[in-house]
Amino acid sequence: MNIKEFATQVDCSPDTLRFYEKMGMLVPKRTAGNYREYTVTDLATYRIIHSLKRAGLSLEEIDKVLKLRDADDIDATHCADTLRFITGKHAQFVDNQNFYAKLTKLTAKMTKALTKSTLSHSELATMIEQIGELDDQVV
Template sequence: MLIGEFSRQTNLTIDTLRYYEEVGLLQPLRTAGNRRQYQTKDIAWVNFLKRLKQTGMSIQNMQYYAQLRYAGNQTIPERLLLLQEQETRLDTLMAETQASLDFLHQKMATYREMQKANLPEHYNPEV
């Protein structure tokens, strides 16, 4: 399929697809007239890239991952390591986010208790 159809199939703009090619994330085939020719398997690859982006993976690591992928299956150990490193980053982020949520929940519980106690208007909690 040509770039317009591929853009519709992946929900990425043509400019984004061209950028992905420019930075090495995509390597579409070319027709005899030098037009980009995408294959069905390229849709799965772009969807994977979109998921990597959602995990917060840096463009540099995505580029390295793409290089490894295009180099073949002998690079699976390196790709696995990249994914494990991203998993560690996400686990850390989740723990930090959970700690922040716990803090907010504790403060909200304090305020709810204060509301139930009908504290005087001039009462000022520490924060």
């Protein structure tokens, strides 16, 4: 499919796809007329990029992951570097999971409270203040 069709299917702009191509992360084949032609493989790559962006990885980190996927072989140094990277990301994901679990609980409490006609402003303000206490990393 062409860039416009692909952009519509994945719900992003053609400019974003061109940027990913410029970075070397998502490089579609070209037709004889030099038009981009996206395939199912490109769709899988886009989904990886999208998921890792949602997980909070930078584009440079995502590029690193894609290069790991496409590497022919992995030597000991590469394995050690990858292990450090993945271990760090895993710890970050666990921390984010804990944060979002607390946030989910608090927003459920807020939603329930907001449906009551007896909710006072101070009770709501207290719950909103609790949002600032969710992240253990902020001093």
